[in-house]
Amino acid sequence: MKTALITGVTGQDGAYLAELLLQKGYEVHGIKRRASLFNTSRIDHLYRDPHENGVRFFLHHGDVTDSSNLTRIIQQTSPDEIYNLAAQSHVAVSFEEPEYTADANALGTLRVLEAMRILGLQDKTRFYQASTSELYGLVQGSPQNEKTPFHPRSPYAVAKMYAYWITVNYREAYGIYACNGILFNHESPVRGENFVTRKITRGLARIKLGLQDCLYLGNLDALRDWGHAKDYVEMQWLMLQQDVAEDYVIATGIQHSVREFVSMAAEQLGLGLRWEGSELEEKGYDSAGRCIVRVDPRYFRPAEVNSLLGDPTKAREQLGWKPRISFEQLVREMVESDLAHAERDELVTRHGYYANKYNE
């Protein structure tokens, strides 16, 4: 039985990856940060009471900003594979917390690699680094593939670029099986609520049920290559099963605008959305003529990354990987999940109970 260690196991990708690896028969260890609120909702369905027999999923308290903690957990679990998914993952927040972002995203990666080296695991343990399309930033060519030069534009992306190169460096200098997956945007019903896709599906579902009046968004023209996280974690696993460690772009190769995402979600909810006006005055109205989508410049990203489109040719040709879930299916899954949440909230509120609003 193989053993895997996942940093960032409480995140979207961590949850899907843990599920995939458990299905494949792995023993899975995850590192989660101590927080005053429970932060395991995405993996609660995988958790089993440790008193049961045959438990293969274990959680450890830890943090990629803490070298000795990482070294101890890696020593105790002696994993065959490490998936480094832990990060401060929000681009806009990285402008407010550049130091913490670099500590977690850049040096955190190095700390894991150093722990592997110090423990003499360079021949045993394989390493996956969650890299990102944000490295391309102000894109130097389209679509972007493994050879496209990087031009990061945010503290988040610059820190991830450091992690990318340090991973390459440890592969070359120590012969560690270490790879970067350059992942384009990937979403799911458990995507963080403050990422644009989830903000849209959650907001429109709540508007549909009268829990919210209007959805405020930033740049509606921003173009992204959106895939489903479930497909992408499959690729993360595949990358560690090869003869030779290499870096891969993981993307769908299809681009949509934020506006298209909104339109598709609204259509699936039967809101009858129509757009009027342009730029800051662009507004979305429902069939009853209520304004339900507006532009708010506060959500414009500093140093905006306007267009990202990945070229997954290498992943397809070398690993036979193809995304299975279409854009339409992705949006539908997210809308249905958020509608169910909204229905629950509406129901309990109507009966006089309190429902969390989770406003930022």
Added chain:
Amino acid sequence: MQHEPIMTQARTALVTGTTGQDGSYLVELLLAKGYCVVGTSRVPLGMQGLEQAVKWDGMDQETIDRVLADYRPDECYNLAAYASGAGMYDDPVAMGEINGLMVSRILESIRTQSPGTRFMQASSSEVFGIPAESPQDESSIRQPRSPYGAAKLYADTMVKVYRERYGLFACSAILYNHESPRRGLGFVTRKVTRGAAAIKLGLAGELALGNLDAQRDWGYAGDYVEAMWLMLQEKTPDDYVVATGILHTVRELCECAFDHVGLDYRHHVRIDHSAFRPAESIPLVGNAGKAALQMGWQPTVDFKSMIEMMVDHDLAQLRHANMTTGVLQ
């Protein structure tokens, strides 16, 4: 700790890494130009001429904030860093902290405490790693291949982000190898000039070196700090490659140094195969055309003069040490 305010009309410059080779040349240059120079150090500084020496902890945002808030310098030069070379795999996390994250902290302090301060980051040709083309200029692809290069690339990309996003006057100097009599003894140029001088004085028998065919673009540190200063006098902030554009081999370096003391290097240099590193297929050599065109910067000390200056310095230093102590080296 509250810092004493500086009562002066002179321009103020904050320099980190003043105890290093570049720091010493830059402080001299700034003092000669009439600046009030504030130097930072992890340990108490004894350098002559500094108006102020402040304690500095590159890991601590608060002490950096305090220094920037108290002095509000006109210019800030960040030269503090762990050096590249053999030791850089010993503590790569600390190298990432100082060569990388500290630069973020300084930028953040400038943004919040003293946004008028002009900032110069000492970057390195190591950001090119295995170069994709030769010579390299400001637009060449970065693919660093060491913890040092990755940290320096992190730093100079953050400089770009702060320039774009916040309009700071922040620049990086992408410096190729630069040498002087004050170069550390671990670097190959100084190893050779020191070796030639020691052999000449009968203090050593031979000099062990790695690959004599390795090539470098070596300039003079005194010229390079001039480029750093010029960058902060421009109208707009930008990044510049600072290099000579000329490659020399380690063999030429040996020839030049031993010739100067009237010896034939072939009789004194031994190849140490444990130190042998294969030559890069595409050499690291810089194109400083932009620095020449925009700022009128040119190197003033050529390779031969620089190596001879270093040999003369090592001869004098070894003679002096021998005279005062009677003990060699």
